[in-house]
Amino acid sequence: MPAYKDTERGTWYCQFYYVDWTGKRKKKKKRGFPRKKDAEAYEEEFLKKGSRTCSMTFGSMVELYMDDMRPRLRATTMRSKEYLINLKILPYFQGLQVNDITPAHVRKWQSELLSKDYSPTYVKTIYNQLSAIFNYAVRYYGLRENPARVAGSIGKKKAQEMNFWTVEQFSKFIECVPKFPARVGFSVLFWTGLRIGELLALTLEDIDLEAGTLTVNKSFQTIDGKEIITEPKTPKANRTVQLPRKLCDMIRQYEDALYEPQPDDRLFPFTKYYFHHQMNQGCKASGVERIRLHDLRHSHASLLINNGAPVLSVSERLGHEDIETTLRTYGHLYPSTTDGVVKKLDDLMP
Structure with a gap:
């Protein structure tokens, strides 16, 4: 050689x-x-x-898998698959030989995944993708067994019941949050629907208070104990979100209190643990039932829907990959229009 x-x-x-x-x-x-x-x-x-053996690295197996899947899937599906694999799977397994990956490796990866504030359905989607790659290796490249299957599934196929805060509950909670940075961060999450990783990755140059907009183009992640900035969850997660005027005022007050901030400095240089801790304190002091950080995103979606926002507007604001995702997640919140449709048909019949 x-x-x-x-x-x-x-x-x-x-x-x-x-x-x-x-x-x-x-x-x-x-x-x-x-x-x-x-x-x-x-x-x-x-x-x-x-x-055609599994002595290659996992990264090489993924290349073969993607080449095989590309002509078989829609472009949008393929793009979502690539994002998920690149962000949630390759950083852990890329350099390992496929033959050497054991259920113990997968269990350690699962523990890291479960420690994050992901929804059970999203965790299930990530796990299924890893398992699909190993199934491909078993079927076409002679891998003896699928270590992900041996390690066991995680997450849930169907979403658990969502918890929401109303505006009244959030207002009661936010008054009792001890730290001002946390109050601003929680307010951004509630009034924009950002994911927590998107919030933690925001820099000063992502905020345009004059235009009243916020740009999402990255996400903050902790992988193997290292804090890194990654691409957003999906391609459509790259978006510009309009901000309420009062939220702009709050962010401006927060920015004015920062010491010599630089345009590329993180606006919230904290971790999820900081916001978990502040939420615990705020809920305890206010008596508001605790929800997950991700449920603030659900609360924002519920707020939009209850105020008559069209599903397309909700999907774009939340950065969903397609409207189907929005309907699958929040469709039950939309009021039924069946009675109105039947009434119109009755009126049209001679």
């Missing part, structure tokens, strides 16, 4: 033969590696991918 020095470019390249899926022998050449061992590693991994 030799690698060669490219004297003109000052880099390394590999050149080798392989047999493609049709049985034809082909030549492969790849340039631009900074080190000799990088070129050798590329050749080794490429040949493993073509060997």
